[in-house]
Amino acid sequence: MKWHPMIIRWALTLRAHFSFTYTYMRSSGFISLPAEPTLKTYTSYRSFKYGIDNDNISLLSEQLGSKRSITLLHDEVKIKEGFFYQKSSGELTGFIEIGSVNSALGNLETGIDSSPKLATHVLCFMARGILSKTCLQVAHFTTNCFWDLISHLELNDIYVRSSVSDGASTNRKFIKLHASDYRKDEITHRAINIFAQHPRTIYFVSDVPHLLKTTRNCIENSHGNCNSRKPSAS
Structure with missing residues (x-):
């Protein structure tokens, strides 16, 4: 399964705030969500600067x-268009500021990508x-x-x-x-x-x-x- 970056972003946010709910939703079979090992690849990293x-x-x-x-x-x-969830600050970080989940949903709905290019x-x-x-x-x-x-x-x-x-x-x-x-x-x-x-x-x-x-x-x-x-x- 190849996940859209917006889904990964949303899943990370949901799991960070409602860990039990995320686990329940994924195990219910009602909706397909990224597995824990997949999300860990976006959370297990060392902070670095450009x-x-x-x-x-x-x-x-x-x-x-x-x-x-x-x-x-x-x-x-x-x-790639990578990003990481930083537990200490609750921020999603990458090579650029990626914005919020709501703005990503807005870009998807309008079909206009206003985010900066990587x-x-x-x-x-x-x-x-x-x-x-x-x-x-x-x-x-x-x-x-x-x-x-x-x-x-x-x-x-x-x-x-x-x-x-x-x-x-x-x-x-x-x-x-x-x-x-x-x-x-x-x-x-x-x-x-x-x-x-x-x-x-x-x-x-x-x-x-x-x-x-x-x-x-x-x-x-x-x-x-x-x-x-x-x-x-x-």
């Missing part, structure tokens, strides 16, 4: 201890310790703010040694922007970390598992699977 997560950077700094070197991983993540993708950054197993999400953006995040990490004495990303065209273009840092390199694979206390090199590393997966998919789709890469008969 942009740089300073709380997580502080936590990262504590967990790293004396092993301050990290690798910064970043990838584009597709997002971004379809975000750029997620995760820090992983080189000398430790520490791994935390430190930021997410709807645009690339790579060096802004680097400056925040370096100011907290967290040393970014390398950056890992897949072979997307946007990532390749971003790396090529730093060709002037080391003009003698035949292939641009590093840049000067100007935000370090003593300027040092930050290396750009390709996401090897992603490259292997892409190679596998290309081969698989050329031979009898979905044939998406097989030349046409014409």
Whole structure:
């Protein structure tokens, strides 16, 4: 069953205020309502803010201890029109303010959607310790703010040694922007970390598992699977 976001929103509100009534209505069989595990996916989450997560950077700094070197991983993540019910405040929150159930019902009745539009993708950054197993999400953006995040990490004495990303065209273009840092390199694979206390090199590393997966998919789709890469008969 795929539930309309408005139904999820209404079910969360109903269960929050009348838990017994919601359980009774669902078990009666008179009306189909989302199951508890479905609603839990919208309530079990960690609060976060758009942009740089300073709380997580502080936590990262504590967990790293004396092993301050990290690798910064970043990838584009597709997002949906998601929202979460926050028990502490009773609010439904997401990437934007989603409004009330009544306004959603009004939009459905009139056929006019007056709600703001969501971004379809975000750029997620995760820090992983080189000398430790520490791994935390430190930021997410709807645009690339790579060096802004680097400056925040370096100011907290967290040393970014390398950056890992897949072979997307946007990532390749971003790396090529730093060709002037080391003009003698035949292939641009590093840049000067100007935000370090003593300027040092930050290396750009390709996401090897992603490259292997892409190679596998290309081969698989050329031979009898979905044939998406097989030349046409014409």
